[in-house]
Amino acid sequence: MDDFKRDGSHLASCPPVEKWDDWVEYDPQAWPKRVTRHYQLIPTICFNCESACGLLAYIDKETGKVAKFEGNPKHPASRGRLCAKGPATINQIHDPDRILYPMKRTGPRGGGQWTRVSWDEVLETFGARIRKAFQEGRGEEVMYHVGRPGHDFIMDRTLQAWGIDGHNSHTNVCSSSARLGYMLWHYADRPSPDHANARFILLLSAHLESGHYFNPHAQRIIDGKMAGAKLAVMDPRLSNTASMADYWMPTYPGTEAAVLLAMAMVILKENRFNAEFVKRWTNWEDLEMDGFKAKGQSFEAVIAALKRHYAGFTPEFAERESGIKSDVIVKIAREIADAGTRFASHLWRGSASGNLGGWQSARALTLLHVLTGSVGTKGGHNLNAWNKFVPRPFAVPPPQKRWNELLYPLEWPLCNHEMSFLLPHFLKENRGRIAAYFTRVFNPVWTYPDGFSWIEMLRDEEKVGLHAALTPTWSETALFADYVLPMGFSSERHDLMSQETHSGRWIGFRQPVLRVLQERHGERFDFTYQANPGEVWEEDEFWINLSWAIDPDGSMGIRQWFESPYRAGKKITVDEYYGWIFENSVPGLPDAAKKEGLTPLQYMRKYGAFEVATDVYKLNETPLSTADLAGSKIEPNGLLTKEGKAVGLMVDGRAVVGYNTPSRKLEIFSKTMADWKWPEFTLPEYYRSHIHRSAQTVSMGKAEEDFDRLHMPVVHWPKDAHGDVYTLLPIFRLPNLIHTRSGNAKSLYEISHKNPLWVNPDDAGKLGNVRTGDLLKVHTEIGFFVLHAWVTEGLTPGVVACSHHLGRWRVNKDEQVERLSSAWVDLKEVGKGQWKMRQIGGVEPYQSPDPDTKRVWWSEAGVHQNLTFPVHPDPVSGMHCWHQMVRVERARPDDRYGDIFVDTNLSFAVYQRWKALARPAPGPGGLRRPLWIPRVVRPEETAYYVKG
Ligand code: SF4
DSSP states (O other), rough: OOTOOOSSOOOOOOOOOTTSSSEEEEEEEGTOOOOEEEEEEEEEEEEESTTTTTTEEEEEEOOOOOEEEEOOOTTTTTTOOTTTTTTHHHHEEEEEEEEOOOOEOOSSSTTOOEEOHHHHHHHHHHHHHHHHHHHHTOOOGGEEEOOOOSSSSSHHHHHHHHOOOOOOSSGGGGTTTHHHHHHHHHHSSSSEEOOOOOSEHHHHHHHOHOOOOOTHHHHHHHHHHTOOOEEEEOHHHHHHHHSSSEEOOOOTTTTTHHHHHHHHHHHHHHHHHHHHHHHHHHHHHGGGEETTTOOTHHHHHHHHHHHHHTTOOOHHHHHHOOOHHHHHHHHHHHHHHGGGEEEEESSSSSHHHHSTTTHHHHHHHHHHHHHHHHHHSSSSSSEEHHHHHOOOOOOOOOOOOOOOOOOTTOOOOOSSSGGGGGGGHHHTTSSOOOOEEESOOOHHHHSSSSSSHHHHHTTTHHHHHHHHEEESSTTTTGOOOOOEEBOOOOSSSEEEEEOSSSSSEEEEOOOOOOHHHHHTOOOOOOSSTSSSSTTTTTTHHHHHHHHHHTTSSSSTOOOGGGGGGGSTTSSOOOHHHHHHHHTSSSSTTHHHHHHTTHHHHHHHHHHHHEEEESSSSOOGOOBOHHHHHHHHHHHSSSSSETTTTTEEEOOOOOOOOOSSTTOOOBOOSSSHHHTTTTTGGGSSSOOOOOOOOHHHHHTTOOOOOOOTTTTTOOOOOTEEEOSSSEEOOOOOOOOOOOTEEEEEEEHHHHHHHOOOEEOOHHHHHHHHHHOTTOOEEESSSSEEEEEEEEOSSSBBEEEEEEOSSSEEESSSSSSSSOOTTEEEEEEEEEEEEEEEEEEEEEOOOOSSSSGGGGGOOOOOOOOOOOOOOOOOOOOOOOOOOEEEEEEEEETTTTTTTTTEEEEEEHHHHHHHHHHOOOOSSSSSGGGGOOOTTTOOOOOOGGGGGGOO
């Protein structure tokens, strides 16, 4: 405060580290009086999306409470900046409706009646149940199902220490389709674009405003733009990102790969591709297509064959498919060619997650990088594994010997992640049961499609024996749990995080700031919950203690993995777990700490993040070490193998690691696809999605047509579904909300609390001059939902859209619910599998310790559209294809805002129709799945073979 200068030269965007122990500010509440307050600033990591930005907790020295969160300037990815959701952490930790103690249900599942229990009871109950399952050889009946992990490796380690194949995740409703497309090229299933150094940036969907790695990427996209890069956005919706772009391409949904391949064809035809790169780094010699075989042919002959293969992808064809003008397609293709090795892009959800075959969008997009030679380059497309840093802990258990077919069933051998959204249908088909089920920061009843099938599964105690919801907030899924276990928000737990945000490599350390503060003042805690509000646990301690409860005497071989590396036979503490990692597994950290006279753990507690490397490019050119080369041999095609497995390749006379694919090159030709029964998809291709305009025609009963090679299922409408057919885009994000985690954050819900149906004015006219605010009824294949219209030109005609971040609901009016973000509903099963929901009340002011809850002025909580969606598993990637055809009509007199009806008998029938598209394992050699492609928590190799 003493440095105040009238010219403002004392101002800084973030407090400097040397002032973090005693940061002084005026109290904004006391203004205009100038009352100073003293804060201790302690870093942690945001948990409100996957980006893992650095937070600084401002702890008021007088009250001992966190007063606010701002950005940590020492964090290499977020650099002191946050989006709206980061500072809103303060709303979450002070939320008057949050869960503070472990709760056990007292009535029937879903009845909403709870009583407080002790953590000891929780650990004993689950420890005994799991021990029995393991002793009886029923390990696959124990399942951990995660929404947002928020940590790296610790759960994989825990499940492998238990010896089970029990990791389930949300990824197949999120990103697995794009991941498959990327993985087929280079093994890495995510890109790491170097936006800051790019000359041209192409985004499929809204990454600048709300996409994956949102704030760190958004900063660097703007850095790139400030340095002269052009930005193009392909998105049917005029997102905030599209509004900032140089080019907006509102493609008809599902046609993106046609546009990308037309751009690739422009670059090929005009001979503007990087021939040297393509020749050196792709497996062009393996190409086989249209009767042409590359073996023994010249590179030039192969390029000519490729041009013939893609000749149909003219700009005019792409215009007919997508609606984007052919001259725009050509112009952008030429600008991408001009950018050359400085072309960056990103695709995560959007077209990949919405469409049957959406994974081809990622493949077609990567083809543009390969043609421009912008893979691994400054300003180009890097691989996530190059930039994400996951250090190893003190001991790593061996991989499990089992394969759980509830996670990776035979029908989808190439699925990128677990087929988690089909679990209720698998259990309905009697493929197994679950003895102990953990849902963790995860709300499948609300987040997944077909939520009523989840309710039917969760309320059935024969199918799901014991269910614990590990969650910081009440949720629609917690309602159907046996135990609700409160877990900490970002400032109440330990985690290690790293993401591929830019061309560097870093780790961030999430930590419980009140515990850290009090320990700095000499207090000691056995457990973090002793310093947290109520009895909010942190998960690391939960899993350590549960593992000891499962194997109290160590006889099952589990406990050993949770014993201290420093104190033989004693239970490991979180300080020891992370301290060991920082001392031994993070290059450069011990030296950096030593320079400041700190231990590595103290360093991370002080700064909250560490930069491991900068300027990481072209790691495919890393030379093989002498140890790697020992015992290897060079195959005729230059591949280096060891014991039959590829370990690298020879490039220009040098032995390098290459990419982690079977050819160790970028695979323009995927033999894997041919070997696993998809010979038509060995190259990047475009085929028409299930919501293509031609499919709409058929769904209206106007024409019969064979939809390409996949023979996609024709929609069967419920008999009372009326109105014209539109394509629904249901998966765009509102920038300030994230699924359930942002629930009850008052400042976020004050900004966003409506999810109306976006309707183009042309369509509004066709629907009978619909105006903004009118009620519309949207019919899906399994039911309907009723919501308000928002008439806007920011959307392609023929398409309607609704954000998936609203529509929270509660069955209790006031108790054990989130009142700031949910509607109070009447939920009824009116016939077998027939569910009706009607809103009784919306959001309204209420009395609580937070005076702001009396000032709530909004009343809507949105409409829960996902409940009315059937499952659509892509036959190749396994991804749920979110886009769908719907019929839209004006609401009828007896329809009310928020009404929902669903028939789960119909949803099971849709599941069967989509399942029939799959081409099941076994593949070559009796494999369940190709050995080379990644799998979450990978079992040992013997488990990959179908027995018998
Ligand atoms: S982008 Fe926003 S929500 Fe995500 S980690 Fe960063 S601050 Fe938190």
